[in-house]
Amino acid sequence: MSNLVSVIIPTLNEEKNIASCLLSVKNQTYKNTEIILVDNFSKDSTLEIAKGFGVRIFKAGTERSAQRNFGSRKSKGTWLLFMDADMELTPNVIKNATVTASKNKFDAIIIPEKVKGDNFWAKCLNLEKKLYMNQPSILAARFFEKQKFLKLGGYDEDLIAGEDWDLHVRSQKAGIKIGMSKSVIYNNESNMNLLEILKKKFYYAKNIKIYAKKHPKEFLSQANFVSRLITRPALTGMAKDPAHAAGVIFLKSAQAFTALAAQF
Numbered sequence: 001m002s003n004l005v006s007v008i009i010p011t012l013n014e015e016k017n018i019a020s021c022l023l024s025v026k027n028q029t030y031k032n033t034e035i036i037l038v039d040n041f042s043k044d045s046t047l048e049i050a051k052g053f054g055v056r057i058f059k060a061g062t063e064r065s066a067q068r069n070f071g072s073r074k075s076k077g078t079w080l081l082f083m084d085a086d087m088e089l090t091p092n093v094i095k096n097a098t099v100t101a102s103k104n105k106f107d108a109i110i111i112p113e114k115v116k117g118d119n120f121w122a123k124c125l126n127l128e129k130k131l132y133m134n135q136p137s138i139l140a141a142r143f144f145e146k147q148k149f150l151k152l153g154g155y156d157e158d159l160i161a162g163e164d165w166d167l168h169v170r171s172q173k174a175g176i177k178i179g180m181s182k183s184v185i186y187n188n189e190s191n192m193n194l195l196e197i198l199k200k201k202f203y204y205a206k207n208i209k210i211y212a213k214k215h216p217k218e219f220l221s222q223a224n225f226v227s228r229l230i231t232r233p234a235l236t237g238m239a240k241d242p243a244h245a246a247g248v249i250f251l252k253s254a255q256a257f258t259a260l261a262a263q264f
Contacts, residue, residue: 002032005094006077006146010067012040014085015049017188022053024088030095036075038067046085065155065163072146072154080149082142088116088186096183097143106179107148108141108171116186121194124247125187131234131248137221138228140168141178142185148176161204162211165222169215197251198258205259223259225252 007025011018018037025035035055039047040062050057060070068082079101081094097109112133115126132138142164152170155163171178192200212219221227228234229249238245 002030003078003098004076005030005033005079005081005098006036006071006075007033007081007083007094008036008038008068008071008075009083009085010038010040010064010071011042011046011050011085013042013044014046015042015044017086018046018049019053020088020188021083021085022050022055024090026053027091028089028094029091030098033094034076036071038071038074040067063157063160065157065159069154069157072149075146078146080144080146082144083185084187086188087113088188090183090186093181093183093185096181100179100181101143101145104179105177107145107176108178109143109181110139110141110178111143111181112139112184114184114186116188117191119191119193120244120247121192121197121251122189124244124251125189125197127237127241127244128248128252131237132228134233135228135231137218139180140164141171143181144171152176156214159211159214160207162208162215162219165218166211166214169218194251194254198254201255201258202262205262208259209263225256 009021022035025033035053037050037055037057038060039057041059047057056074058070058074060067072080079098081097083089093111097111100106101109113129115122115129117123152167152174156166159166229238229252238248
């Protein structure tokens with residue numbers, strides 16, 4: 001019999017996204033799953049919508065790291081998949097992750113991300129993720145063998161930003177074998193305009209200091225977007241889509257100034 005996979009989703013006022021998120025889990029080709037939703041006391045209809053999908057619901061705060069760790073302790077699965085409420089799984093994500101882990105004896109799996117959306121900035125964000133697809137420093141695992149995850153201590157609850165990178169770095173240092181999935185997860189950022197993207201960047205930049213102090217070498221590599229864009233694969237990718245490549249350069253420059261402003 002296949003191993004149970006626990007899908008853990010932290011939520012806070014996600015009524016616009018939660019139905020499509022949960023539906024994408026329910027539609028997985030791998031069926032031996034449980035969904036654990038850990039809600040940070042939403043004020044909207046997030047929980048009412050979630051109840052219609054037969055998920056296990058808990059209430060806990062205060063940030064995503066604490067919610068994820070809480071969900072891991074409540075889980076019954078052999079494997080843990082962490083996703084956000086604004087994400088959607090493509091149909092074979094869990095199957096591909098379990099097969100890849102089993103065949104190669106991996107303890108954790110990176111699942112590449114794409115951006116779901118048709119507006120200009122969504123396409124720019126999608127191109128950016130595509131350019132970084134084979135750059136290890138910017139990627140982080142989100143599918144873990146449960147006991148290895150617990151032994152690591154889970155997500156660092158002192159981190160509001162960079163918690164996924166932190167877990168990935170600690171996993172590597174602990175000798176955990178990490179593989180890459182062929183299937184992708186979509187980030188649903190279809191309605192975000194430039195101002196909303198920059199506001200999001202400001203929030204995370206304001207809270208990245210703890211991560212930067214904890215992992216200075218890794219942070220410098222991750223924060224240096226110029227070095228990532230001048231690799232041969234990235235330059236080749238931008239040459240194929242010059243309009244959105246220009247958007248990526250403008251967006252990353254604007255985000256850099258936003259991140260700088262967040263430090264004052």
